[in-house]
Amino acid sequence: MRAHAKLGVRLRPGAQDTPRSHVSRLRSHGPLVLRPTGERLPGWLSRWGADPVDGVTVRLAAGAAGPLGGDHWRLDVEVGDGAALQLGAVSASLVLPGAHAARSLSETTISVGADAMLVWSPAAQIAAAGCRHAGLSRIDLAPGARLCAREEVVIGRYGEEPGDFAQRLRVTRSGEALYDQELAVGAASAGWNSPAVVADRKALGSIVVVDPATTNLDLFTAAVSPDVPDTAVMRLAPDAVLITSLAPDMISLRHRLSTTFAGFAATR
Amino acid sequence: MPADQHDHDHNHEHEHEHEHEHDRSQDHHHGHDHDGHDRHDEHEHDSSVLVRPSGEDPHTLRATPPHVHRDTLEPLGRETRRALRVGIGGPVGSGKTALVAALCRTLNPELAIAVVTNDIYTTEDADFLLRNGVLPSERITAVETGACPHTAIRDDISTNLEAIEELEQKLPPLDLVLVESGGDNLTATFSRGLIHRQIFVIDVAGGDKVPRKGGPGVSTSDLLVINKIDLAPMVHADLAVMDRDAKAKRGDLPVLFTSLTEDPTAATVTAWIREKLAEHQR
Amino acid sequence: MGTVQTGTPMADLTGLPALMQLADGRFPTGGHAHSGGFEAAAQREGINDLPAMEEFLIGRLRTTGLVAAAFTAAACQYFHQAMAADQGASLLDRLAPLGRELDARTPSPVLRTVSRRLGRQLIRTGRVVWPHQGLDRLASVPGQGVHQPVGLGAVAAAAGQPPAHAAVAAAQESIAGPATAAVRLLGLDPFAVNAVVARLGAEVVRVASEATGPADGPASALPASAGYLLDVSAEFHATWEVRLFAS
Numbered sequence: 001m002r003a004h005a006k007l008g009v010r011l012r013p014g015a016q017d018t019p020r021s022h023v024s025r026l027r028s029h030g031p032l033v034l035r036p037t038g039e040r041l042p043g044w045l046s047r048w049g050a051d052p053v054d055g056v057t058v059r060l061a062a063g064a065a066g067p068l069g070g071d072h073w074r075l076d077v078e079v080g081d082g083a084a085l086q087l088g089a090v091s092a093s094l095v096l097p098g099a100h101a102a103r104s105l106s107e108t109t110i111s112v113g114a115d116a117m118l119v120w121s122p123a124a125q126i127a128a129a130g131c132r133h134a135g136l137s138r139i140d141l142a143p144g145a146r147l148c149a150r151e152e153v154v155i156g157r158y159g160e161e162p163g164d165f166a167q168r169l170r171v172t173r174s175g176e177a178l179y180d181q182e183l184a185v186g187a188a189s190a191g192w193n194s195p196a197v198v199a200d201r202k203a204l205g206s207i208v209v210v211d212p213a214t215t216n217l218d219l220f221t222a223a224v225s226p227d228v229p230d231t232a233v234m235r236l237a238p239d240a241v242l243i244t245s246l247a248p249d250m251i252s253l254r255h256r257l258s259t260t261f262a263g264f265a266a267t268r
Numbered sequence: 269m270p271a272d273q274h275d276h277d278h279n280h281e282h283e284h285e286h287e288h289e290h291d292r293s294q295d296h297h298h299g300h301d302h303d304g305h306d307r308h309d310e311h312e313h314d315s316s317v318l319v320r321p322s323g324e325d326p327h328t329l330r331a332t333p334p335h336v337h338r339d340t341l342e343p344l345g346r347e348t349r350r351a352l353r354v355g356i357g358g359p360v361g362s363g364k365t366a367l368v369a370a371l372c373r374t375l376n377p378e379l380a381i382a383v384v385t386n387d388i389y390t391t392e393d394a395d396f397l398l399r400n401g402v403l404p405s406e407r408i409t410a411v412e413t414g415a416c417p418h419t420a421i422r423d424d425i426s427t428n429l430e431a432i433e434e435l436e437q438k439l440p441p442l443d444l445v446l447v448e449s450g451g452d453n454l455t456a457t458f459s460r461g462l463i464h465r466q467i468f469v470i471d472v473a474g475g476d477k478v479p480r481k482g483g484p485g486v487s488t489s490d491l492l493v494i495n496k497i498d499l500a501p502m503v504h505a506d507l508a509v510m511d512r513d514a515k516a517k518r519g520d521l522p523v524l525f526t527s528l529t530e531d532p533t534a535a536t537v538t539a540w541i542r543e544k545l546a547e548h549q550r
Numbered sequence: 551m552g553t554v555q556t557g558t559p560m561a562d563l564t565g566l567p568a569l570m571q572l573a574d575g576r577f578p579t580g581g582h583a584h585s586g587g588f589e590a591a592a593q594r595e596g597i598n599d600l601p602a603m604e605e606f607l608i609g610r611l612r613t614t615g616l617v618a619a620a621f622t623a624a625a626c627q628y629f630h631q632a633m634a635a636d637q638g639a640s641l642l643d644r645l646a647p648l649g650r651e652l653d654a655r656t657p658s659p660v661l662r663t664v665s666r667r668l669g670r671q672l673i674r675t676g677r678v679v680w681p682h683q684g685l686d687r688l689a690s691v692p693g694q695g696v697h698q699p700v701g702l703g704a705v706a707a708a709a710g711q712p713p714a715h716a717a718v719a720a721a722q723e724s725i726a727g728p729a730t731a732a733v734r735l736l737g738l739d740p741f742a743v744n745a746v747v748a749r750l751g752a753e754v755v756r757v758a759s760e761a762t763g764p765a766d767g768p769a770s771a772l773p774a775s776a777g778y779l780l781d782v783s784a785e786f787h788a789t790w791e792v793r794l795f796a797s
Contacts, residue, residue: 177654181776194609414583426580
């Protein structure tokens, strides 16, 4: 099934002429259902000068199962200059094989305007046995844009080997690469379960934070901690940090990511 | 899946979307400043945002501070006047590090010195020099040798060359760079591509037969230092035998007997270095 | 076993000695002090035998090995193109995107530092071994110099190699380094370790071919296969008090 959803968020004058972010375009399509919610933005965004209520939260309800083999999903998102968007998902998505062993593909393309901010947390993808899936998220940031992107993958359901699953996250600034990494697991990717890649960890997560106020990123003080196994904080650039974590399961992954993110999330 | 692969089919169905009138966000210049310079900003650091260096970072080639760090991108300078590079090799425990410390203490007031240590699996030698305060930490670099200390000074000198050049560029002008090898065996010797002169250090406690056994260090080093002569009576080493054997192996090449306990300034070795430095600078 | 072709024209062999020299573990470019993440993996994951080492090598080959081979091939290709186009005047501009894309594919600052150090050392050695004005230009790159795959591709080009050969050298190097480290660290039988490396030869060629495909295109299209544990382990390894290898 092909689906192409679109979302646009822009600033426009609100009460007392204060600019507020609002949804300027919302196109759900087939299984890709976009739902604006009334959620407040996370408190730590005050570090970025965001008013908790001045921002848009949209959640993607892609159905609990899917993409299935044969699906080709696209989601295009545009965050206008100065606007704030939190884009999440309603639930984890289970990536399953289709009826005819076809591949599934999902592409997310997000552009974040000048001085805009995006919190991207699409919930976990679960690579089920037999799936043949490729996912690509591209996020391009205009000057001054801030980003917190958190992606999580569960490598096979409990007790099963994953199918062929690949997920690439590419973050660029004005088109120039900042972060570009692809996870590939499953029988087609020899060595995926070796100590070079994931070695029996069933959950992998990463958080990319881009903040032009680089001193904020100095709040991440330790590259590694003996208390948080298989987790590292890596400076990608003066204004960008990556947290990568691997864990035996989703619960400990979330704990490791949150513990590591806590220093930054703590509000002043 | 390639990042630039784009699905361009726009034959999609009716759109349920509401496009709002454009507002002030359109006033923003949404283009990208592509003057060809912005891409280089990752090479320029605002010193105010540098992550605090750890204690060991400035004086080792270990890219290792425990805190979040970034790759430093300091430009490499151009060729500078090359300091006299003296390699100091010899078996484990013969007193190489103590000799380096003595040379630094004695020569530091008159010469600009830097030291490169080649430790086997720690920065112990560099740490010893630091603890003893013979040189400021920025003048000491520890090179890691991948379990093969002789490879790093003889077969593949890349990392040591790199370390020396970094020191020369960081601390110009340098007069003298001491390259201490990791404690190895009698066959270890420095490449002529790495150093100008080499000192081989053995000690009487290793047995008075060492000079007779020879090896490239004993036979061909520019200076053979026979150290710890104060221990000779206790280990029954015959200095006359060592002297005779060394001369037989070395011909006219000099041999010095030292005891750093009795002469902590290593006066004779320092004098030799001053002489070689004068030759080098001519 | 396929049949061995005999009577290959000598012309096909002209580049071979240089390629063998470049791929030789004793080629002096500082690689001997690095284990390619093996020291960290051996300790953290308890690798202590040949099968576990082999698994590590395959994982490394298919991730950072593939990326390194692709960037090496591209650097080699861009080098030849720059020489053909304008005697290398455009070389640094052509190679610059490779540096940025490699930065984006090397999230660990520890590994970025290592990669640049090795790249610089490759250029240093290459300039002496295969003197070439293109390498002289690269030696003048501001910052800490080029990444290892860019250095390898450039030196391979200066040594007259085509991109496909450079990719084989890079892919092979991505496992030969850790294999040597395995012998030194674990005392594994060197014959058996070499047998593993030989067995992986077919996979090396597959990776090199996959890597050479996109060498003509833009740097952004090159593979981004990630060795997540290699990155995380490198950060832990960098904090160890005692270790035998620099990375």
